Amino acid sequence: MTDAATEAPRVSTVDPAEVERFSRIAAEWWDPHGKFRPLHRFNPVRLGYLKREICAHHGRDERTVRGLDGLSVLDIGCGGGLLCEPLARLGARVTGIDPSVTNIEVARLHAAGVGLDIDYRAVTAEDLGATGVTCDVVLAMEVVEHVADVPAFLAACAALVRPGGLIVLSTINRTAKAFALAIVGAEYVLRWLPRGTHSYDKLVRPEEIEGPLQGLGFTLLDRRGVVFDPLRGNWAESTDTDVNYMVVAARPS
């Protein structure tokens, strides 16, 4: 971040009962076999994709341990920090924002526990944008399908990208197949996600992300599907973007 003036209001940390509650939620967020198991399973494929796209765009060696050294990365809707921590480990200066005060406390607690320095703030993209900060990479992973006004949210995200920087979004397509797999399958049949996590009419088609970004002067670099391989029990990149997909675009320098 080019501006660290906006320190989010720290949640009261004096109440031990609250800290206790946050620790319990943090343990849930970070248990690979627990409630957030689907997200843990999903993490490797999106991390692999992010690393590759960011390294390719910023001219880094993908094989090195700290391939993102010195790059500023903003994760919008960071939750408990499942993406922020790996990116910080790769050397990026990471800021994670989330409107949920609980999520931010949980993420701070966990990062401190594993010794990672991550700037977590309980603010919205719009609020952060108002301070004028920009980053080399802006991420909004599994977020657009939960926002009220997609074009306004995309504009707020885009404003946070430094000229020459990158934006990556991932979400669920609005197709019959996505309804069958991501809502009926994941929420009702397999119970991977709580019912009501996603509602069909809030799902977003790729054009509804790419169009507004292009309108803001961004260049589209890639669109990639992510599919579940039931035999191996893991997620993999695919050309099939009917259900889960990711979009990468660059802001001109």
Next chain:
Amino acid sequence: MTATPERHDIVIAGGGYVGLSLALALMQALPGLRLALVDTRPPQTDPAEAAKDLRASAIAAAARRMLASLGVWDEIAPVAQPILDMTVTDSRLDDRVRPVFLTFDARTDDGEPFAHMVPNAAMVGALARALEAAGGEVIAPDAVADFDADAAGTRVRLGSGRVLSASLLVAADGVRSRLRSLAGIRTVSWSYGQSGIVTTLKHELPHEGRAIEHFLPSGPFALLPLTGNRSSLVWSEKTEIAERLIADDFLFEAELMRRVGHGLGAVEVVGPRAAYPLGLTVARDFVRPRFALAGDAAHGIHPIAGQGLNMGFRDVAALAEVLAEAIRRGEDPGAIDVLERYQRWRRFDTVEMAAVTDVLNRLFSNDLAPVRALRDFGLGLVDRLPALKRRFIGEAAGGGGDLPKMLRGQAI
């Protein structure tokens, strides 16, 4: 006393071929990785000293490809003897003629020998020199005294008092792994009451690259070709008989001659002989948070199929690939969900191999007529079915299954 721990990404305990090849693979795959290997002895990098150690191992084709991808095979090749041919017999000791039930042209489909006999010291020396060249940190002589893991990392205390902190501790400290017990991982094991006698023979006539395995009632008796007119001997006997044999020069040579036969001309024992108790030890789990077992620490198997070392290389190839991918993605290499990918990949394979080896040994260390009839029928059948034979060779060469990249000769 609070020593400030030295921060590492990965600490490996054990400087045998498993620890060394894992360290080398990770250092080559991940520039900038902070890795330390702890061993009780400094690695033997002096070739003259190494030449005194006569022990040799069969390196399957897949493991050879891995050594090539690590850049050490060219150094090992001059002292490696390819196994070009394999003969298996089933006989009683005093059978005048040992019926040959199986002969193999011991090459895989693409003409590569299915295995090479490689002197252990040459292999370990080449790996140690390559690790040094790759900038790997070796802490020796020293040993891991104990360790404790939490969310932030594992604190590894060494016998010297040094304290290392790491994301992951890998135990490659052998079949009686002390670190495995410290981690609270239990094992399943049984012993055969047999010991394997190992030594080196020099013989008058050339072996032509042929491996010979006689399934005698007391257990397998195998001659594996080394460079020059030499062969490595692996001879299984009941433990008390094995101990008497190695204690007495005259008895040893007399019994040896009865078994070797005349195919190789005059035979002379040129190496020291030793007997190792044979058994099977498999860890119930291969991983814990921030802790992983590799090689014999995870599974010590009966050497009858010559697969112990090759399974160790499979562990290394799978673990290095899982860790390299995870670290490049920024994942915590000590996280249990990362380590479980390695366990899922290796454990089935290990249990399958241990079971097959166990059944083979029980089937062949037996003099009951019906058992002999059955196995001879089986071997004869295998000999008449070329496709099945090729599959045997393929499996013994380390192929089959979901093969890690390094065993296919690819970089990770």
